[in-house]
Amino acid sequence: MGSPYHQFCPVAKAMELLDERWTLLVIRELLAGSRHFNDLRRGLPRMSPTLLSKRLNQLVASGVVERRRDGREVVYSPTRSGEELRPAIELLGAWGMRWTGVLGDVDLDPKLLMWDLHRNVDRALVPSGTTVVQFDVTDVAARQGQWWIVLTPEEVDVCDADPGHEVSATVTGSLRSLVEIWRGDRTWIDALRAESVTITGPERIRRLIPAWFRPGNFAAVPRPDPDLVA
Amino acid sequence: MGSPYHQFCPVAKAMELLDERWTLLVIRELLAGSRHFNDLRRGLPRMSPTLLSKRLNQLVASGVVERRRDGREVVYSPTRSGEELRPAIELLGAWGMRWTGVLGDVDLDPKLLMWDLHRNVDRALVPSGTTVVQFDVTDVAARQGQWWIVLTPEEVDVCDADPGHEVSATVTGSLRSLVEIWRGDRTWIDALRAESVTITGPERIRRLIPAWFRPGNFAAVPRPDPDLVA
DNA sequence: CAGTATCCCTTATGATACTG
DNA sequence: CAGTATCATAAGGGATACTG
Numbered sequence: 443m444g445s446p447y448h449q450f451c452p453v454a455k456a457m458e459l460l461d462e463r464w465t466l467l468v469i470r471e472l473l474a475g476s477r478h479f480n481d482l483r484r485g486l487p488r489m490s491p492t493l494l495s496k497r498l499n500q501l502v503a504s505g506v507v508e509r510r511r512d513g514r515e516v517v518y519s520p521t522r523s524g525e526e527l528r529p530a531i532e533l534l535g536a537w538g539m540r541w542t543g544v545l546g547d548v549d550l551d552p553k554l555l556m557w558d559l560h561r562n563v564d565r566a567l568v569p570s571g572t573t574v575v576q577f578d579v580t581d582v583a584a585r586q587g588q589w590w591i592v593l594t595p596e597e598v599d600v601c602d603a604d605p606g607h608e609v610s611a612t613v614t615g616s617l618r619s620l621v622e623i624w625r626g627d628r629t630w631i632d633a634l635r636a637e638s639v640t641i642t643g644p645e646r647i648r649r650l651i652p653a654w655f656r657p658g659n660f661a662a663v664p665r666p667d668p669d670l671v672a
Numbered sequence: 673m674g675s676p677y678h679q680f681c682p683v684a685k686a687m688e689l690l691d692e693r694w695t696l697l698v699i700r701e702l703l704a705g706s707r708h709f710n711d712l713r714r715g716l717p718r719m720s721p722t723l724l725s726k727r728l729n730q731l732v733a734s735g736v737v738e739r740r741r742d743g744r745e746v747v748y749s750p751t752r753s754g755e756e757l758r759p760a761i762e763l764l765g766a767w768g769m770r771w772t773g774v775l776g777d778v779d780l781d782p783k784l785l786m787w788d789l790h791r792n793v794d795r796a797l798v799p800s801g802t803t804v805v806q807f808d809v810t811d812v813a814a815r816q817g818q819w820w821i822v823l824t825p826e827e828v829d830v831c832d833a834d835p836g837h838e839v840s841a842t843v844t845g846s847l848r849s850l851v852e853i854w855r856g857d858r859t860w861i862d863a864l865r866a867e868s869v870t871i872t873g874p875e876r877i878r879r880l881i882p883a884w885f886r887p888g889n890f891a892a893v894p895r896p897d898p899d900l901v902a
Numbered sequence: 903c904a905g906t907a908t909c910c911c912t913t914a915t916g917a918t919a920c921t922g
Numbered sequence: 923c924a925g926t927a928t929c930a931t932a933a934g935g936g937a938t939a940c941t942g
Contacts, residue, residue, distance in 0.1 A: 444693065445693070445913095445935090446776075446778060446779070447694075447697065447718065447779075448718050448778050448779060448781055449697075449718075449779060449781060449784055450775050450779045450780055450781065450784065450785075450851050450854070450855065451697075451700070451765070451768075451784070451788075451888075452765040452766070452767075452768030452769040452772065452855075452890045452893075453696065453697065453700050453761055453764055453765040453768055454697055454768070455768040455772035455775070455779070456764045456765065456767050456768030456771075456772060457696055457697065457764070457768075458772075459772065460691075460764070461690075461691050461692070461693060461695075461696060462691070462914090463674070463675070463691060463914080463915080464677075464915095465691075466683065466687055466691060467677065467679075467681075467683065467684055467687065470681070470683050478923075478924080479923070479924050479925065480923065480924070480925095488677065488678050488679075488916085489915095489916095490915070490916060490917070490918085491924085491925065491926085492915085492916095492925085492926075492927085492928095493914085493915065493916085494925090495924085495925060495926080505771065505773075506771075514923075514924095515923070515924085516923080516924065516925090522896070523767075523770075523771040523896075526767055526770065526771065527767060529763055530760055530763040530764050530767060531683055533759055533760040533763060534683055534686045534687070534690070534760050535681070535682040535683040535686065536682070537682075537686050537753075537756055537757060537760060538681075538682030538683055538684075538685040538686030538687075539682040540753075540756065541686075541735065541736075541753040541756065542682065542685035542686060542688075542689065543735075545680050545685070546676075548676060548678050549676070549677075549678060549679060549680045549685070550680055551678055551679060551680065554679055554680070554681070555680075558681075621680050624680070625680065625682075658681075660682045663682075666752070666753075675915090675933090692934090693934080693935075694935095708903075708904080709903070709904050709905065710903065710904070710905095718936085719935095719936095720935075720936060720937070720938085721904085721905065721906085722905085722906070722907085722908095722935085722936095723934090723935065723936085724905090725904085725905060725906080726935095744903075744904095745903070745904085746903080746904060746905085903942105904941100904942090905940105905941085905942090906939100906940080906941070906942100907938100907939085907940070907941090908937100908938090908939085908940095909936105909937090909938095910935105910936095910937095911934100911935095911936095912933100912934090912935090912936100913932105913933085913934080913935095914931105914932090914933075914934080915930105915931090915932090915933090916929105916930095916931090916932100917928105917929090917930095918927100918928090918929095919926100919927080919928085920925105920926080920927070920928095921924100921925085921926075921927090922923105922924090922925090922926100
């Protein structure tokens with residue numbers, strides 16, 4: 443649906459469908475499990491809803507995404523074709539991890555961090571009842587500096603306003619430190635030891651937090667020899 | 673070098689560098705072996721030289737491509753980082769082969785076909801001396817309908833004007849038939865048998881042509897179950 | 903060979919507000 | 923929840939001609 447390249451090369455034909463701005467990130471979100479318009483928006487905060495809508499329509503038209511109504515809801519999901527993009531997107535992400543250098547401050551978005559942290563929680567490790575973990579991001583304007591993740595074995599939610607429940611533990615750190623953990627640049631253990639991130643709360647919970655809030659899927663990508671990057 | 677996504681996700685960081693129009697195709701050309709500006713242009717015929725120049729500069733700036741002067745020549749080559757995109761581009765091409773459907777007539781470009789055929793020739797199979805194979809593309813305006821590929825064990829060239837040497841054999845067929853062979857949709861053998869493509873010339877040469885002009889690199893990609901595509 | 907120089911113009915996209 | 927509506931701006935990019 444992008445402009446045509448007038449090439450029969452399959453790479454060109456693939457890129458006609460995929461290389462417009464945001465397109466592959468929309469697919470990434472779908473492959474990560476988002477199914478509703480507003481969930482997708484949360485994973486793509488800087489994308490205007492108009493554009494998201496347009497991209498979704500394009501992807502449906504090109505057979506990469508399926509749109510279904512489920513009662514009053516609309517459900518987007520990757521088709522077989524979309525699902526087959528997963529390995530390519532994983533390679534691109536691994537490449538990005540290895541070769542795109544140091545993140546700029548503008549890349550550090552607390553909304554996205556919280557959204558991804560909550561999405562990766564291993565619910566099997568969450569005790570029954572409700573547990574609330576507060577995140578204090580120290581170097582971010584108030585409105586984006588406090589978050590609560592509400593965990594139950596059935597469900598994990600993010601809130602940007604105090605959910606009311608008692609807070610079981612609080613994680614405090616700079617946005618960059620938290621993102622570094624997500625990226626696998628350093629482990630929870632290292633960050634806690636260096637006190638770039640701290641956790642307050644009962645030891646039982648403190649110990650579980652690194653297990654709940656696992657690093658992102660690319661954290662394990664081996665980094666290139668530093669000589670090559672410089 | 674594209675506009676930033678303001679995301680720390682490595683897929684987003686990769687796409688900032690790669691998802692602008694033409695970028696990945698430039699890299700594809702470099703990975704296919706093109707090293708000079710005008711070679712790249714031949715593999716990217718609809719790209720304006722201004723834009724190619726811009727993209728090359730961007731890729732150099734982002735460390736994906738190296739630019740070197742060699743005497744009066746300028747040589748572009750993939751860096752380690754660029755080389756590491758090969759698997760991703762191969763997956764995208766394989767995906768394109770499986771999921772982008774039937775080619776439109778506008779995608780069938782004889783220049784590109786000849787350029788790719790010549791580039792894939794296995795020179796080890798070319799006899800010493802000079803062999804000229806003429807291609808008559810039956811359904812294309814005269815100016816783009818006749819081509820000559822000049823083969824020696826050292827070098828293979830494409831000409832769009834009669835190179836003067838004696839022609840050893842002539843391949844005749846529609847553009848689509850020839851592209852179908854390139855894509856692996858059908859084999860030389862099948863196309864010859866069905867007479868959608870014909871070769872005239874001494875049997876010795878006729879037999880070698882399918883070996884010289886091998887299908888493209890994606891020809892072997894398994895196609896999806898037809899039910900799924902429809 | 904390896905690019906620049908122009909020129910025009912569409913289109914993409916960001917931002918925001920609003921609706922069924 | 924799931925989008926549309928609107929608007930203004932900036933880019934992006936196509937075509938062509940030209941240069942060291």
